[in-house]
Amino acid sequence: MPSRSSVRVRLVSAAATLGAALAGLPATTAPAHAAPPSAYSVTGVDTSHHNHGQGEKTPIDWRDVATNHSFAFLKATQGTRYTDPWLQRDYAAAAGTTLLRAPYHFFDPRTTDDGAAQARHFVAAARAAGYQGGGKGELPPVLDIEKVRRNGREVCPPELRAQQVRIFLNEVERSFAVRPIVYTRASFVQECMGGKGEVFTGHPLWLARYRSGANEPQQVPGAGRSWTFWQHTDEGRTPGIPGKSDLNVFRGSTADLRALADRRR
Numbered sequence: 001m002p003s004r005s006s007v008r009v010r011l012v013s014a015a016a017t018l019g020a021a022l023a024g025l026p027a028t029t030a031p032a033h034a035a036p037p038s039a040y041s042v043t044g045v046d047t048s049h050h051n052h053g054q055g056e057k058t059p060i061d062w063r064d065v066a067t068n069h070s071f072a073f074l075k076a077t078q079g080t081r082y083t084d085p086w087l088q089r090d091y092a093a094a095a096g097t098t099l100l101r102a103p104y105h106f107f108d109p110r111t112t113d114d115g116a117a118q119a120r121h122f123v124a125a126a127r128a129a130g131y132q133g134g135g136k137g138e139l140p141p142v143l144d145i146e147k148v149r150r151n152g153r154e155v156c157p158p159e160l161r162a163q164q165v166r167i168f169l170n171e172v173e174r175s176f177a178v179r180p181i182v183y184t185r186a187s188f189v190q191e192c193m194g195g196k197g198e199v200f201t202g203h204p205l206w207l208a209r210y211r212s213g214a215n216e217p218q219q220v221p222g223a224g225r226s227w228t229f230w231q232h233t234d235e236g237r238t239p240g241i242p243g244k245s246d247l248n249v250f251r252g253s254t255a256d257l258r259a260l261a262d263r264r265r
Contacts (some may be wrong), residue, residue, distance in 0.1 A: 001106070013129075028167065041253075043250070045248065046072065046231065046246045053242035058242045065238060065241060067239065067240075068240075070254060071099060077103075077125045078105070096132065102138060105118065105121075105142070107145040107168065133175070134178055135262070147246075160192060160206035180203060183206040184197075184208070186221065228251055231246055
């Protein structure tokens with residue numbers, strides 16, 4: 001999903017595995033299987049200011065989006081200061097449809113100890129947009145952790161520390177009384193975190209893997225579970241969203257997705 005300055009980059013698994021994921025418990029899963037995105041019937045989008053057409057001025061038609069999808073993740077914040085200019089309008093409009101939804105924060109550390117500050121910024125912006133963390137139709141909040149842009153290049157965040165990620169997740173969970181979803185890639189954890197994804201243990205995972213044919217996302221090293229959401233393209237098209245958009249699938253039924261929403265720990 002896009003950072004502030006760039007555009008980034010079996011219908012159901014075994015019931016016991018999905019049940020454990022929804023309950024926030026580690027699940028033992030097999031390696032990625034050969035099921036294409038089309039094998040999953042529950043679909044969704046994720047958006048930011050980049051999805052508002054030329055000049056980022058065109059509103060998204062959230063009623064059209066809801067006609068074709070079941071859930072949406074909306075960018076709220078990045079780092080300690082940036083708030084997406086479309087957050088409040090998009091969240092209010094999405095909340096007026098049947099979409100299950102949640103805001104996400106793009107983790108962009110500028111110091112080695114700003115995890116708490118990023119969490120406070122995210123929580124404040126999400127609440128200002130009307131997100132409660134366990135209200136009707138609300139999915140758990142999301143941490144988006146991936147490469148960042150520095151000097152025109154996508155790189156591992158030099159200031160990234162696992163302890164600050166843990167602090168962020170704990171602070172957001174404390175604020176909303178629900179365990180956050182984590183968006184990342186197995187390759188990011190391997191390359192940028194030394195393959196140590198234990199900090200994500202117990203969190204539902206939203207994993208990105210594009211242009212992989214029938215291959216589902218690879219399991220995150222150390223996280224102890226497979227994916228709950230799969231972002232399978234950043235070149236999708238969906239009615240209501242100008243231009244290209246990210247597309248996602250959920251690993252379960254509509255009832256399973258609803259069980260993940262409207263809940264607190």
